[in-house]
Every structure is written in C-alpha cells, then in structure tokens.
Amino acid sequence: MGQGVLSPAFTREGDVVCCEGVSLPRLADAVGTPAYVYSASAIRTQYRTLADALGRVPHRIHYSVKANGNLAILRLLRELGAGVDIVSGGELYRARRAGYQGPEIVFSGVGKTGGEIADALRAGVRLINVESESELAVVEAEAARLGVQAPIALRVNPEIEVSSPHAYIKTGERGTKFGIGYDQARQVALRSRGLPHLRLLGLDMHLGSQIPDVAPYVAALARLLELYRHLVADGFRDLRYLDVGGGLAVSYDGERAADAAAFGAMVSDAVEPTGLTLIVEPGRYIVGNAGVLVTRVLYRKQTGGKTYVITDAGMTDFLRPSHYSAYHRIESAARAPVWARSTVDVVGPVCESGDFFAVDRELTDVAAGDLLVIYSAGAYGFVMASNYNARPRPAEVLVEGGRFAVVSERETYDDLVRHEPSTLAWRDG
Numbered sequence: 001m002g003q004g005v006l007s008p009a010f011t012r013e014g015d016v017v018c019c020e021g022v023s024l025p026r027l028a029d030a031v032g033t034p035a036y037v038y039s040a041s042a043i044r045t046q047y048r049t050l051a052d053a054l055g056r057v058p059h060r061i062h063y064s065v066k067a068n069g070n071l072a073i074l075r076l077l078r079e080l081g082a083g084v085d086i087v088s089g090g091e092l093y094r095a096r097r098a099g100y101q102g103p104e105i106v107f108s109g110v111g112k113t114g115g116e117i118a119d120a121l122r123a124g125v126r127l128i129n130v131e132s133e134s135e136l137a138v139v140e141a142e143a144a145r146l147g148v149q150a151p152i153a154l155r156v157n158p159e160i161e162v163s164s165p166h167a168y169i170k171t172g173e174r175g176t177k178f179g180i181g182y183d184q185a186r187q188v189a190l191r192s193r194g195l196p197h198l199r200l201l202g203l204d205m206h207l208g209s210q211i212p213d214v215a216p217y218v219a220a221l222a223r224l225l226e227l228y229r230h231l232v233a234d235g236f237r238d239l240r241y242l243d244v245g246g247g248l249a250v251s252y253d254g255e256r257a258a259d260a261a262a263f264g265a266m267v268s269d270a271v272e273p274t275g276l277t278l279i280v281e282p283g284r285y286i287v288g289n290a291g292v293l294v295t296r297v298l299y300r301k302q303t304g305g306k307t308y309v310i311t312d313a314g315m316t317d318f319l320r321p322s323h324y325s326a327y328h329r330i331e332s333a334a335r336a337p338v339w340a341r342s343t344v345d346v347v348g349p350v351c352e353s354g355d356f357f358a359v360d361r362e363l364t365d366v367a368a369g370d371l372l373v374i375y376s377a378g379a380y381g382f383v384m385a386s387n388y389n390a391r392p393r394p395a396e397v398l399v400e401g402g403r404f405a406v407v408s409e410r411e412t413y414d415d416l417v418r419h420e421p422s423t424l425a426w427r428d429g
C-alpha cells in the first residue's frame with residue numbers, strides 16, 4: 001500500500017477491507033462480483049469540503065454527471081444542494097429522473113444536437129454553455145421554434161497549459177476541440193447580440209481533469225475576466241455567471257490532491273470584485289475516492305517469466321488503467337498487507353493485451369477465489385463500462401452507515417440482446 005489515506009470511508013478492520021464498517025467480502029458474497037461500491041459519507045464529505053471552501057462568494061456547485069451518473073448518487077448530491085452539469089440528452093434524462101429541476105442544470109458539451117438543445121430548453125435549464133458560432137445558430141433556431149429565450153454562456157478556451165497526467169484529459173490548451181478560441185470569443189459574443197432568442201448570461205471554461213494546482217485556474221480566470229471586462233464595455237448587461245468548470249484532482253496513490261481551500265480562496269478573490277455568481281463543475285473530486293471496484297481472482301498463472309493474476313473484472317468494467325495508463329491502488333480485500341508479496345500483472349478476462357489493471361505491481365499473494373479491491377474507482381468507472389466480449393456490466397452498490405443497497409443491478413444476458421430483434425423488420429430501401 002502506498003502512502004496516505006485515499007478515503008477514510010474505506011478502512012481495514014483486522015484483515016478485512018470495510019466500507020463504512022461494511023465488510024467488502026461479505027458484501028461481495030451477497031451481490032456477486034465484479035461490483036462497484038460507493039460510500040455515501042465519502043461523497044458528502046467531499047461535497048461539503050468544497051462548498052465550505054467556496055462559501056465566501058455566491059456560488060453554485062454543478063456536479064458533473066459524467067463522472068458517475070447513478071441515480072442514487074445524483075439524488076444524494078441533490079439533497080446536499082448540488083446542481084448538475086450535463087453533456088448529453090441522456091444525462092439530462094438521468095438528472096431529471098433524479099429530481100433535478102431545470103434551473104439546477106447546466107448543459108455543457110462540444111457536440112450538442114438540435115434535439116438535445118430543444119429538450120434542454122423545454123426543461124428550462126439554467127445555462128447552455130455554447131462552444132462555437134455554429135452552435136449559437138442552432139440554439140437560436142431551437143429557441144425561436146419553441147418561442148423562448150435561451151440562457152447561454154460562452155465556453156471559452158483560455159488556452160492555458162495544465163499539468164494533467166494524460167493528454168486525453170487536457171481541454172483548455174490551444175488547439176483542442178473544446179470551446180471557442182480565446183481570440184474569437186468577443187466576436188462570438190457580439191454575434192449572439194444579433195440573435196433575438198439568445199441571452200448571454202455568462203462565461204465558462206473547463207481546463208481539463210485531475211489538476212492538482214491552483215495556478216492554471218488563476219491564469220485562466222485572469223483571461224476570462226479580461227474578456228468579461230471587454231464585454232461589459234461592449235454593453236453586455238446581463239452577464240452574471242462565471243463557470244470555471246471542473247478538474248480538481250484527487251489522490252490515487254498518496255500524491256497531492258487539489259486543495260479545495262486554496263482553490264476556493266483563489267477563485268473567490270478573483271470573482272468577488274465582479275459580483276458574478278461562481279459556478280463549478282466538479283466530478284472526480286466529489287466521487288473519485290468514494291468508490292472502489294471489488295473483483296474476484298479467477299486464476300493465477302505464470303508464463304513467459306511473469307505472474308498473472310486474472311480477475312473477473314476487465315477493461316469492460318473499468319477502463320481507466322488501460323485507456324489512460326492510470327494508476328489505481330489494488331489490495332487484497334481479506335488478507336493483511338504483510339502477507340507474502342510478489343510482483344504480478346493484474347489483468348482481466350477480455351481478449352485484449354490492453355486489458356490490465358496493473359503491470360509489474362507488487363501485490364499481496366492472492367489465489368483463485370480471493371477478492372481484490374481496486375481503489376479510487378468512483379469517478380469514470382462504471383460510466384465508462386461497456387459490453388465488449390458480451391460482458392454484462394457490473395452491479396453498483398451504495399453503502400451508508402453500516403447498510404448497503406444495490407443501486408444498479410448487474411446486467412443479465414437478456415439485457416445484452418434486448419435491442420436485437422429476432423424477426424427483422426425489413427424496409428424498402
């Protein structure tokens with residue numbers, strides 16, 4: 001085990017890993033494996049820490065549904081006062097099913113369809129974060145058709161370097177597909193003024209994900225506020241929101257996480273003089289370390305000078321190690337970490353060499369039937385699962401104060417073929 005506690009909700013009691021006092025081996029016996037397990041108290045703690053840190057300025061926390069969109073988690077966060085940040089019609093549907101009302105929703109995303117925009121307008125979302133001049137025209141057309149004024153913000157690319165651990169999760173640098181280029185933003189704002197069904201209410205940015213430092217936010221905010229001042233001088237009177245996106249880092253192996261207090265102090269200092277309402281869109285920070293993936297060892301084998309531990313979870317259940325070379329701590333769920341250890345690859349059953357959770361990792365010796373806990377799997381875990389190799393997606397379980405409930409049933413084989421008709425409805429071409 002590396003240094004530092006990833007989340008106090010997961011503890012070792014005797015030899016056994018527990019979540020809020022619930023034994024993970026016992027939970028796994030009850031619900032099967034693989035299973036995602038989330039701690040309600042860990043989610044609450046993260047939410048409150050961030051809310052406290054932002055307390056000084058008018059602010060809204062819009063949880064980024066893409067990190068973990070389970071309805072039970074969305075409901076739990078709504079009870080705490082969160083809004084949501086969505087990026088698709090499907091996430092809009094989820095958010096509404098979880099009880100979120102239009103004004104509690106911000107709609108982001110680089111490729112919204114006309115239909116999704118119309119649904120969002122009908123739902124009365126607080127803001128649509130527009131990412132291009134062509135999107136502006138689509139929002140105008142949909143709003144005109146519905147006879148409403150669309151509340152919009154412009155997502156501006158501040159073109160700032162960030163030190164994110166993987167290129168795939170950087171978004172705020174020059175040349176990415178995201179947002180409106182900084183140099184074009186004022187023009188796009190002026191263009192929105194000529195479109196009668198749009199109302200420009202704010203500016204928005206999102207720098208990327210897993211950002212531990214405050215410095216990129218400071219630099220990017222300065223750019224956004226400079227643009228804001230130009231727009232005020234241009235006569236924009238309705239600007240009231242500054243959305244700084246998500247991106248706050250969590251610790252995966254004891255490395256430095258984002259410091260909510262430092263982040264809060266910095267954004268408050270920058271935003272307070274403007275009187276704007278701050279919006280933040282955290283995903284990973286809220287749920288990343290509130291969840292683990294529990295998987296059972298199927299086989300242990302030695303081949304080509306290596307030892308493989310083969311688990312019943314694969315890249316179809318949890319993609320991060322394979323897709324981003326992401327490091328996730330892995331521990332035996334039921335044996336003390338002082339047990340004999342050896343260097344192994346922890347791999348899944350999928351027919352891909354990229355199907356791994358850890359490569360050349362020193363791990364407590366485990367055998368077939370033992371349980372492993374893959375930590376920090378609460379964000380971008382289940383939501384990125386697939387059915388490749390016709391593998392049903394795993395169960396999700398929420399633990400709260402010594403109890404647990406399945407919040408998403410393990411898929412069945414029937415689920416896998418549900419949308420494939422046995423009799424084909426041919427149509428003339």
Ligand code: LLP
Pocket residue numbers: 064066067085108109169206208209210245246247248281282283284285320324379380
């Ligand atoms: N807002 C927008 C517009 C976003 O695109 C994202 C994430 C967020 C907020 C939330 O970012 P967070 O606070 O979670 O860093 N699948 C990748 C992460 C992709 C993040 C995409 N955008 C991973 O597993 O690392």
